[in-house]
Amino acid sequence: NAGVTQxxxxxxxxxxxxxxxxxxxxxxxxxxxxxxxxxxxxxRLIYYSxxxxxxxxxxxxxxxxxxxxxxxxxxxxxxxAAPSQTSxxxxxxxxxxxxxxxTFGSGTRLTVV
Amino acid sequence: QQQVKQSPQSLIVQKGGIPIINCAYENTAFDYxxxxxxxxxxxxxxxxxxxxxxxxxxxxxxxxxxNKSAKQFSLHIMDSQPGDSATYFCAATTSGxxxxxxxxxxxxxxxx
Numbered sequence: 001n002a003g004v005t006q007x008x009x010x011x012x013x014x015x016x017x018x019x020x021x022x023x024x025x026x027x028x029x030x031x032x033x034x035x036x037x038x039x040x041x042x043x044r045l046i047y048y049s050x051x052x053x054x055x056x057x058x059x060x061x062x063x064x065x066x067x068x069x070x071x072x073x074x075x076x077x078x079x080x081a082a083p084s085q086t087s088x089x090x091x092x093x094x095x096x097x098x099x100x101x102x103t104f105g106s107g108t109r110l111t112v113v
Numbered sequence: 114q115q116q117v118k119q120s121p122q123s124l125i126v127q128k129g130g131i132p133i134i135n136c137a138y139e140n141t142a143f144d145y146x147x148x149x150x151x152x153x154x155x156x157x158x159x160x161x162x163x164x165x166x167x168x169x170x171x172x173x174x175x176x177x178x179x180n181k182s183a184k185q186f187s188l189h190i191m192d193s194q195p196g197d198s199a200t201y202f203c204a205a206t207t208s209g210x211x212x213x214x215x216x217x218x219x220x221x222x223x224x225x
Contacts, residue, residue, distance in 0.1 A: 004156075031211055040122070042202060042217040043157070050211070058212065090156055094211055101147045102213060104156030 002026055006091050006105035013081045013112045021076040021108050023091030031094050032074035033058075033102065034066065036087040043090065049074055081112045117205050119216025126193055127224050134219045135187045136203035143205040147213070148177065148188050151200045160201070161188070193223045 004025045013019055025032065030051050035043040035058075045058030049068040063085060065077045074093075078085055088109050092102040118137045126132045136146075144165055149157035163170045163177040163186065170177045174191040190197055203216040 033212075035215075040217060042119070043213075043215040045212055045214075048212060092156075101149075101159035101162055102157075104149075104158070106154075106156045 004091055004093055004103050004105035006089075006108050008108060009106070010109050011111070013078075013110065015082060015112060017081050018077065018079050019081065019110075020078075021089055021091075021110075022073070023075065023105060024073045025091075025093040025103070026072065027093065027095075027103065028071070029093035029095050029103070030071065032068065033092040033094075034064075034074070034076045035090045035092065036060065037090060037107075038087050046076065046089075078110075081110075083112045086110060086112045117203060117214050117216045119203050119219060121219060122217070123220040123222075125222045125224065128194060130193050130223070132190050132193055132197075132221055132223070133187055134201055134203070134221070135185065136205075136216050137183075137185045138205050138214075139184065140205070140207070141184070142207045143214075144208050145206050146177070146179065146186050147204050147206075148175075149202045149204065149215075151202065151218075157202055190221075193221075195223045195225045198222050 007022045033048040034046040044060050047066040049055045052071045067075045088107045091105040147162035148160045150160045151157040161172045161175045165181050176189040179186045200218045202218050204213040206213045
């Protein structure tokens with residue numbers, strides 16, 4: 001069981017470039033989330049998808065878009081990367097209605113120069 | 114009101130010591146409080162969680178203490194080991210939303 005898989009693990013972008021971070025889970029979870037982790041700021045929610053076909057903004061959505069492609073996959077897109085988006089990005093998933101908590105992927109370390 | 118305040122930012126203890134990490138919240142609608150452990154280069158992993166109907170929960174060497182009236186909860190690590198050196202995050206959420214609000218993290222170092 002792979003759990004939550006994120007690709008790529010590392011990426012360097014130039015300011016203004018675009019890219020898509022991929023996330024897939026094989027646990028039949030219905031809800032998926034994108035967080036960013038910055039030093040001293042903990043994990044902040046960017047976007048989430050409570051179920052297939054729905055997406056909603058989190059705490060820090062500006063500069064990002066998401067797509068819930070199917071039940072397994074939830075992608076995060078940066079249309080025009082900015083240095084302020086340099087961060088570590090984590091995807092997470094959960095079966096809502098259970099007490100098991102989020103399962104996180106191993107993260108994507110993104111640097112925007 | 115959505116914040117979860119976590120302290121201390123960093124903590125160093127000797128092997129066998131009992132590090133304590135504290136979190137405080139404002140939103141009384143929160144009803145699930147997990148703790149996550151994160152090793153360098155890895156994603157956070159669920160360690161232990163509590164609901165406000167109990168004041169304490171133990172799993173192995175990890176204990177959560179919960180004070181509903183003070184809106185505070187804390188993680189205690191008994192007989193800490195160098196392998197416990199990691200960053201610990203508290204979080205809170207309201208059932209039905211499953212949007213976790215995380216604390217800012219505590220970097221724990223256990224000296225051998």
